[in-house]
Amino acid sequence: MRILEHSGEPLTSAQIEALTGWSSNTIRKDISYLGGDETGAAVGSSSGYAPEVLLPAISRALGLDRRRKFCVVGLGRLGSAYLNSGTMEFGGFELAAGFDTNVNRTEILKSPVPLYPAYKMGEVIGRFEIEIALLCVPAENAQAAAEKLAASGIRGIVNFAPQVLTVPPSVAVRNVYVADELRALAIAIN
Amino acid sequence: MRILEHSGEPLTSAQIEALTGWSSNTIRKDISYLGGDETGAAVGSSSGYAPEVLLPAISRALGLDRRRKFCVVGLGRLGSAYLNSGTMEFGGFELAAGFDTNVNRTEILKSPVPLYPAYKMGEVIGRFEIEIALLCVPAENAQAAAEKLAASGIRGIVNFAPQVLTVPPSVAVRNVYVADELRALAIAIN
Numbered sequence: 001m002r003i004l005e006h007s008g009e010p011l012t013s014a015q016i017e018a019l020t021g022w023s024s025n026t027i028r029k030d031i032s033y034l035g036g037d038e039t040g041a042a043v044g045s046s047s048g049y050a051p052e053v054l055l056p057a058i059s060r061a062l063g064l065d066r067r068r069k070f071c072v073v074g075l076g077r078l079g080s081a082y083l084n085s086g087t088m089e090f091g092g093f094e095l096a097a098g099f100d101t102n103v104n105r106t107e108i109l110k111s112p113v114p115l116y117p118a119y120k121m122g123e124v125i126g127r128f129e130i131e132i133a134l135l136c137v138p139a140e141n142a143q144a145a146a147e148k149l150a151a152s153g154i155r156g157i158v159n160f161a162p163q164v165l166t167v168p169p170s171v172a173v174r175n176v177y178v179a180d181e182l183r184a185l186a187i188a189i190n
Numbered sequence: 191m192r193i194l195e196h197s198g199e200p201l202t203s204a205q206i207e208a209l210t211g212w213s214s215n216t217i218r219k220d221i222s223y224l225g226g227d228e229t230g231a232a233v234g235s236s237s238g239y240a241p242e243v244l245l246p247a248i249s250r251a252l253g254l255d256r257r258r259k260f261c262v263v264g265l266g267r268l269g270s271a272y273l274n275s276g277t278m279e280f281g282g283f284e285l286a287a288g289f290d291t292n293v294n295r296t297e298i299l300k301s302p303v304p305l306y307p308a309y310k311m312g313e314v315i316g317r318f319e320i321e322i323a324l325l326c327v328p329a330e331n332a333q334a335a336a337e338k339l340a341a342s343g344i345r346g347i348v349n350f351a352p353q354v355l356t357v358p359p360s361v362a363v364r365n366v367y368v369a370d371e372l373r374a375l376a377i378a379i380n
Contacts, residue, residue, distance in 0.1 A: 019354060062377050070372060077271035082368065084267055089352060091369030093376075132375050134368070156375030158368065162279060164209055172378040174371045178272065178324070178348065179281030181364045182260060185322050185346030186283075187252050188362040 010048035034061050069096040069130045073145055074137030075105045075115065078160055082134055083111050096128045101141075118145075122152040132156040139163040146171075200238035224251050258283055259320045263308075263335055264327030265290040265299055268350060272324055273301050286318045291331075308335075312342040322346040329353040336361075 013024035013031075020027075034043055034057045043054045059065045070093050072079050082089070083098050098115040100106050106115040116124050124130070133154050137145045142161035149157060149171070156172045159165055165173055203214035203221075210217075224233055224247045233244045249255040260283050262269050272279070273288050288305040290296050296305035306314050314320070323344050327335045332351035339347060339361070346362045349355055355363055 062373075062380070064373060064376055068372075068376055077274055078268075081267035081271045085368075089368055090372060091352075093369070093372045131379065132372060155379040156372075158371045158375065162281075172375050174374055176366055176368075176371060178275075178279055178366075179283070181348045181366060182258075182280060182283045182322060182346075183252070183254060184364055185348065185362050186254055186258055189321065189345040190252070 008051070010045070010050045012048040015048070034058065064092070067092060067094055068132060069094045069128055070132035070134060071095070071097040071099060071125065071128075071130045072134045072136060073099045073118075073121075073149065074135065074141070074161075075100040075102075075109055076136065076138070079134070079136035080109060080111075082136065083109070083113070093132070096130050097124055099124075118148070121148055125149075125152040125154060130154065132158070135159045135161055135165075137161055146173075198241070200235070200240045202238040205238070224248060254282070258322060259286040259318055260284070260322035260324060261287040261289060261315065261318075261320045262324045262326060263289045263311075263339065264325065264331070264351075265292075265295045265305065266326065266328070269324070269326035270299060270301075272326065273299070273303070283322070286320050287314055289314075308338070311338055315339075315342040315344060320344065322348065325349045325351055325355075327351055336363075 013027040016022070016027050017024040031043060031049065031054065043049055043057050056065065072083050072095070075083065075098055079098065079100070083095070095113050097113055098106070098111055099118050099121055100115070101118040103117050106117055109115060131154065133149050133156070135142060135145060135149070135157050139161045142159065142163040143165060146157060146159070146165045146167050150167050154171060157165065157167065157174070159173055159175045162177055162179060167173060203217040206212070206217050207214040221233060221239065221244065233239055233247050246255065260280070262273050262285070265273065265288055269288065269290070273285070285303050287303055288296070288301055289308050289311055290305070291308040293307050296307055299305060321344065323339050323346070325332060325335060325339070325347050329351045332349065332353040333355060336347060336349070336355045336357050340357050344361060347355065347357065347364070349363055349365045352367055352369060357363060
């Protein structure tokens with residue numbers, strides 16, 4: 001979707017293949033399942049797929065057409081970096097709040113969104129209808145923070161802490177481990 | 191491997207399944223391909239797989255037994271966060287240097303490793319035998335930086351910039367896009 005966002009021109013399935021590595025056959029088949037746009041018009045033409053038609057069709061099909069809110073939990077170096085990343089990083093998701101157990105941080109840090117002490121998680125997440133958390137706490141605090149988030153009604157966690165999380169099935173987790181990325185590269189270049 | 195590192199006790203394939211979601215069958219089969227440890231001793235016993243035997247066997251099989259060096263390119267908020275993350279984040283890989291086009295940053299930033307202006311990339315990467323780069327520059331500079339890294343002999347890039355990179359086939363790329371993780375969660379909790 002990033003590719004489509006950055007392309008002003010219609011893209012053919014062959015061009016998308018060159019950019020993504022997915023076969024143009026798969027791309028054409030997948031896109032055909034989308035049906036048309038909201039008016040029923042086809043998403044493709046002989047010159048390719050027009051980003052302004054294809055993007056909303058994909059978003060609707062995946063449930064991405066609703067702007068969802070997320071928060072940053074743990075405002076150390078990594079958490080503050082994400083707090084101040086700017087909207088481009090977040091592809092349409094809305095940063096709504098930050099949390100830290102350290103009240104010095106929540107009071108002093110520069111931030112584009114309000115910051116709260118961790119004990120207010122339940123109240124703030126409910127009130128703002130925050131659905132997703134970027135979990136940026138140290139590994140040893142990650143499980144406890146994840147449990148607190150689950151109890152606060154969070155539905156998804158992007159986990160940056162190098163720690164496997166155990167959460168209720170109602171909470172989806174995506175792990176981003178730099179060490180795993182380094183290992184994957186080491187194996188690829190072996 | 192993180193699970194094994196943090197477990198002092200032998201783990202059964204059923205326990206590994208509970209932690210990873212991979213089936214215990216697959217786990218047993220994959221581990222059987224490792225053969226034994228360097229003395230030929232089996233990696234498992236009736237009480238499970240002993241981390242101190244299994245980990246080195248996996249590492250050898252994947253070519254992870256060599257300590258590889260990496261650098262951080264782009265010392266804004268995210269890059270400096272990784273610069274100061276500590277070794278636990280990097281699972282045995284060695285942070286060797288940081289680079290930025292902004293000489294103010296390379297002169298002033300607090301860092302556990304030497305920092306260099308970007309124009310020294312070729313020389314430093316060759317001298318230190320750095321193999322992998324964490325690419326933390328803004329999206330609009332990512333392609334140029336990746337080309338510079340490729341020309342400097344880098345072999346793998348973990349790309350944090352929300353930008354698709356075009357690099358020579360000799361360079362492996364892993365993309366870490368927060369927006370994609372958020373989207374994946376939004377789809378999962380739809």
